Amino acid sequence: MSDAKISSGLSRRMFMTASVSAAAVMPLVNSPTRAAQPASAKPAEPRDLSAVSMRINKQTYNLALDNRTSLLDALRDHVGLTGTKKGCDHGQCGACTVLIDGKRVLSCLSFAVMNQGREITTVEGLASAEGELHPVQKAFVDHDAFQCGYCTPGQIMSAIGCINEGHAGSEDDIREYMSGNLCRCAAYPNIVAAIVQARDETRRA
Amino acid sequence: MNQAAPAPRENQGDPVVRIDARLKVTGQAGYPADIVTANVAHGALATSSIARGKVSELHTKDARAVPGVLDIVTYGDLDKTDMPKFGNTGASSIGPLHDKTVFHDGQIIALVVAESFEAAEEAAMLIRADYEDERPSASFDSKGVKMEPAAGKSPMFKEDAKAGDFDAAWADATVKIDEKYSTPTQHHNPIELFSTTAMWQGDQLTIHEPSQNVTGWKVELARQLKLDQANVRIVSPYIGGAFGSKGPMTARTAIVAVAARRIGRPVRCVVNRMQAFGTQTYRAETRHRIRMGAGKDGRITAFGHEAWEVTSRPDPYVVGGTSATARMYNYGSVLTHVSLVHADRNTPGYMRSPPETPYVYALENAMDEMAVALGMDPVEFRRINEPEKEPIGGKPFSSRSLIKCYDQASEAFGWSKRDPTVGSMRDGDWLVGMGCATAIYPTAAAPCAARVRLTADGEVRVQCGSHEIGTGVRTIAGQMAAERLGVGMDKISVEMGDSALPPAPVSGGSISTASVCSAVMKACDAIREKLFAAAAGKGAPLAGSANAKLDLKDEEVVTETGKSAKLADVFKAMQVGAIEEYAEFAPKGSSPEALSKLYAGQSEFHGGENDEDSVKYAFGAEFVEVRINSYTREIRVPRIVGAFAAGRIMNTRTARSQLMGGMIWGIGQALHEATEIDQRHARYVNRDLQDYLVPVNADIKQVDVILVPEIDHQVNPAGVKGLGELGNVGTAAAVASAVYHATGKRIRDLPIRIDDLIG
Numbered sequence: 001m002s003d004a005k006i007s008s009g010l011s012r013r014m015f016m017t018a019s020v021s022a023a024a025v026m027p028l029v030n031s032p033t034r035a036a037q038p039a040s041a042k043p044a045e046p047r048d049l050s051a052v053s054m055r056i057n058k059q060t061y062n063l064a065l066d067n068r069t070s071l072l073d074a075l076r077d078h079v080g081l082t083g084t085k086k087g088c089d090h091g092q093c094g095a096c097t098v099l100i101d102g103k104r105v106l107s108c109l110s111f112a113v114m115n116q117g118r119e120i121t122t123v124e125g126l127a128s129a130e131g132e133l134h135p136v137q138k139a140f141v142d143h144d145a146f147q148c149g150y151c152t153p154g155q156i157m158s159a160i161g162c163i164n165e166g167h168a169g170s171e172d173d174i175r176e177y178m179s180g181n182l183c184r185c186a187a188y189p190n191i192v193a194a195i196v197q198a199r200d201e202t203r204r205a
Numbered sequence: 206m207n208q209a210a211p212a213p214r215e216n217q218g219d220p221v222v223r224i225d226a227r228l229k230v231t232g233q234a235g236y237p238a239d240i241v242t243a244n245v246a247h248g249a250l251a252t253s254s255i256a257r258g259k260v261s262e263l264h265t266k267d268a269r270a271v272p273g274v275l276d277i278v279t280y281g282d283l284d285k286t287d288m289p290k291f292g293n294t295g296a297s298s299i300g301p302l303h304d305k306t307v308f309h310d311g312q313i314i315a316l317v318v319a320e321s322f323e324a325a326e327e328a329a330m331l332i333r334a335d336y337e338d339e340r341p342s343a344s345f346d347s348k349g350v351k352m353e354p355a356a357g358k359s360p361m362f363k364e365d366a367k368a369g370d371f372d373a374a375w376a377d378a379t380v381k382i383d384e385k386y387s388t389p390t391q392h393h394n395p396i397e398l399f400s401t402t403a404m405w406q407g408d409q410l411t412i413h414e415p416s417q418n419v420t421g422w423k424v425e426l427a428r429q430l431k432l433d434q435a436n437v438r439i440v441s442p443y444i445g446g447a448f449g450s451k452g453p454m455t456a457r458t459a460i461v462a463v464a465a466r467r468i469g470r471p472v473r474c475v476v477n478r479m480q481a482f483g484t485q486t487y488r489a490e491t492r493h494r495i496r497m498g499a500g501k502d503g504r505i506t507a508f509g510h511e512a513w514e515v516t517s518r519p520d521p522y523v524v525g526g527t528s529a530t531a532r533m534y535n536y537g538s539v540l541t542h543v544s545l546v547h548a549d550r551n552t553p554g555y556m557r558s559p560p561e562t563p564y565v566y567a568l569e570n571a572m573d574e575m576a577v578a579l580g581m582d583p584v585e586f587r588r589i590n591e592p593e594k595e596p597i598g599g600k601p602f603s604s605r606s607l608i609k610c611y612d613q614a615s616e617a618f619g620w621s622k623r624d625p626t627v628g629s630m631r632d633g634d635w636l637v638g639m640g641c642a643t644a645i646y647p648t649a650a651a652p653c654a655a656r657v658r659l660t661a662d663g664e665v666r667v668q669c670g671s672h673e674i675g676t677g678v679r680t681i682a683g684q685m686a687a688e689r690l691g692v693g694m695d696k697i698s699v700e701m702g703d704s705a706l707p708p709a710p711v712s713g714g715s716i717s718t719a720s721v722c723s724a725v726m727k728a729c730d731a732i733r734e735k736l737f738a739a740a741a742g743k744g745a746p747l748a749g750s751a752n753a754k755l756d757l758k759d760e761e762v763v764t765e766t767g768k769s770a771k772l773a774d775v776f777k778a779m780q781v782g783a784i785e786e787y788a789e790f791a792p793k794g795s796s797p798e799a800l801s802k803l804y805a806g807q808s809e810f811h812g813g814e815n816d817e818d819s820v821k822y823a824f825g826a827e828f829v830e831v832r833i834n835s836y837t838r839e840i841r842v843p844r845i846v847g848a849f850a851a852g853r854i855m856n857t858r859t860a861r862s863q864l865m866g867g868m869i870w871g872i873g874q875a876l877h878e879a880t881e882i883d884q885r886h887a888r889y890v891n892r893d894l895q896d897y898l899v900p901v902n903a904d905i906k907q908v909d910v911i912l913v914p915e916i917d918h919q920v921n922p923a924g925v926k927g928l929g930e931l932g933n934v935g936t937a938a939a940v941a942s943a944v945y946h947a948t949g950k951r952i953r954d955l956p957i958r959i960d961d962l963i964g
Contacts, residue, residue, distance in 0.1 A: 083232020150445025
């Protein structure tokens with residue numbers, strides 16, 4: 001860090017590298033103060049910042065991020081959307097599942113800067129503006145498809161992906177295609193029942 | 206109604222939807238690492254790469270040179286703090302930065318604090334240590350381990366249970382079993398990562414960390430940091446799975462607090478999955494020798510249970526599950542002995558049914574072996590040995606519905622269709638096996654405080670420093686208040702998981718429902734008394750009615766004869782806007798200082814086998830079908846049925862979910878979970894969720910839970926037995942029994958894997 005004062009922590013200015021196009025409440029986040037590289041510049045050093053613009057839950061975010069920052073950490077630490085959870089950071093548990101351009105992706109395995117121009121949907125973006133739950137969210141409530149609730153955002157995003165992919169045809173299919181999302185409380189039978197209900201509701205709609 | 210919401214039977218509450226369900230499906234439930242705070246710095250741990258020896262020199266130059274690094278907390282930086290203590294609140298006596306001694310692999314050697322998570326991780330990886338290393342002892346068979354009798358080494362395990370003359374009975378027994386069993390090392394692996402966020406405001410410290418014991422941690426952290434307890438607050442409103450792992454506080458909490466004070470900024474340290482294996486607790490491996498003697502009539506005459514448990518060098522962590530196995534059946538004589546084996550390992554800790562999971566696994570396996578040796582149906586064998594009184598102290602059971610559980614589960618399972626001949630049931634390429642086992646868990650409660658406020662508009666706020674670890678305790682505390690105060694669940698709010706709230710005991714030992722509900726009930730009853738006195742007073746709406754004949758329903762005070770007065774009118778008559786009551790509950794038999802100990806962060810447990818009047822347990826029976834592919838030996842569990850009796854069930858939805866999750870844990874114990882140890886380096890090998898196997902959705906098919914009605918007024922005022930740890934007891938033995946039935950192979954060492962069944 002070039003600014004030696006930072007180590008004392010006292011003189012440090014709050015510095016926002018994120019800007020939001022819509023009039024959303026800004027989360028209190030911080031990033032190093034160095035200037036951001038445009039994303040199209042020649043291959044950057046890992047520690048450098050790059051500019052990246054993403055649509056997250058239908059809002060545009062312009063961010064300057066460390067090239068090593070995962071999409072998961074960008075959402076949680078830089079955008080302030082903490083509904084998406086970190087359970088392993090290695091793509092092994094599924095808790096960080098989000099939709100990128102409608103497809104389910106493990107956000108811990110995606111560098112944020114790889115998502116320039118993409119449309120990201122997180123659990124916070126599912127319910128309607130009036131507060132009506134998404135059919136999958138409602139089905140998870142109806143079938144008690146969670147206990148501690150920590151893996152739940154990832155399960156819900158993955159369930160939406162699973163239904164959209166057409167992999168929710170049978171209970172066995174659901175079990176197979178939802179096995180990338182661990183639930184240590186082991187609500188699995190309830191998760192399957194919830195996805196069956198949501199699938200049927202989605203088909204009717 | 207769907208399967209998740211079973212219709213309540215006698216003494217069972219409605220399947221009310223979780224009070225926090227909406228928050229959990231919308232991502233709004235705030236887990237401790239979710240707290241958004243200005244100016245937060247990120248912490249990353251560096252850990253030892255040896256298991257025994259000393260750090261001779263720590264090299265931090267490269268790490269400090271990483272741009273964005275703010276500080277490195279290491280040896281010497283905690284000198285002004287006190288060492289951690291091992292006990293109910295502290296995970297271990299090892300103070301990793303107080304002393305350069307290395308007690309186990311993966312011990313904390315430094316905490317890096319940086320502007321960003323990425324910089325902190327990069328720098329932590331650049332820290333190098335020189336060691337004076339010694340050859341470590343990894344586990345039971347390693348050279349250099351120290352073995353000692355467990356009895357008396359821990360307040361949790363005072364003595365080895367025994368009864369009658371085992372030696373004589375064993376010598377005389379007609380049919381004998383003498384077998385050895387073992388269970389592996391296991392890590393809780395809740396999906397939420399362990400984390401600490403520390404913030405100072407002057408002398409006031411707030412810690413956001415997933416915790417099952419906020420009051421205990423407040424007291425212990427204040428002691429370590431030499432702070433006034435009033436200046437320490439632990440906040441943990443939602444916990445992403447605990448299973449015991451977030452019960453005791455680890456050394457990290459104080460280290461992160463020190464770092465935050467040094468840099469004058471909040472610090473968040475989210476421990477990566479790999480480092481959690483060595484910096485948190487775990488279930489240690491156990492070994493068992495069971496000797497069982499019986500007569501030809503199937504009556505057990507001799508039961509011997511010897512066991513060995515691994516612990517760390519400095520701490521006598523013991524689970525001692527012989528307390529339960531020795532009281533399970535009507536044995537003629539009992540001899541037990543538990544030994545501790547000290548190795549170069551981190552200190553183990555509570556993991557869901559800490560004593561019962563390994564010990565009852567061994568016992569129930571032996572029961573199945575004995576039934577086979579006797580040529581007897583395993584359910585019938587248990588029925589014959591059903592005790593009137595427990596065999597050690599001769600005390601009655603406060604209630605015991607084990608046979609009812611067996612009857613209801615075996616009928617639902619279709620046990621009568623089982624052909625007992627080994628290997629006789631087959632479906633195409635699949636060998637079919639069926640087995641069963643008993644579940645048992647001690648029923649305990651501990652002192653607990655709660656504050657309840659009712660306002661004239663019928664709104665109720667419940668405050669209690671307990672912990673919502675996924676059990677549904679927030680919901681059932683609300684249900685208890687709704688029932689006693691006659692309001693709908695939509696009028697209830699429940700605050701938990703904050704040491705600023707009235708203190709509650711550690712959320713462990715399946716005591717929360719009983720302890721919290723008893724305290725909430727007491728506070729509500731005090732509010733009722735005030736309302737009734739006012740409603741029936743002179744000139745009041747229901748003047749002249751006897752207090753005892755009044756009740757609260759639909760936001761009205763009602764009389765037996767059908768008269769009623771609106772809550773708002775009673776409040777008006779009282780000329781108050783809110784009635785607030787603070788209640789303290791202490792279980793029967795509590796010491797005179799039990800409640801003051803609650804405020805000092807100590808939970809005095811009562812119940813189980815320790816009460817004078819009776820022994821208190823919840824019971825269950827589990828039946829499992831396994832299918833084993835005759836070519837590949839792949840093991841599947843297509844269905845499992847469990848019937849459980851646990852006194853009053855507050856909410857059939859949350860109860861079923863917990864028992865179902867427990868049974869799936871049991872399947873994991875049987876077939877999946879094991880932490881592998883590199884014996885040369887005393888190091889955990891499979892330190893991630895790819896190689897540490899837990900059940901996934903595709904491993905589980907049909908899971909049926911039967912809630913058997915049971916009424917027990919002796920256990921506690923709420924009549925509740927805990928059930929969070931009941932479901933995964935016995936399951937592994939039921940699976941092992943089914944595997945034997947399918948294949949004729951008796952697997953005594955968990956987990957049961959394909960390679961055990963080949964050849």
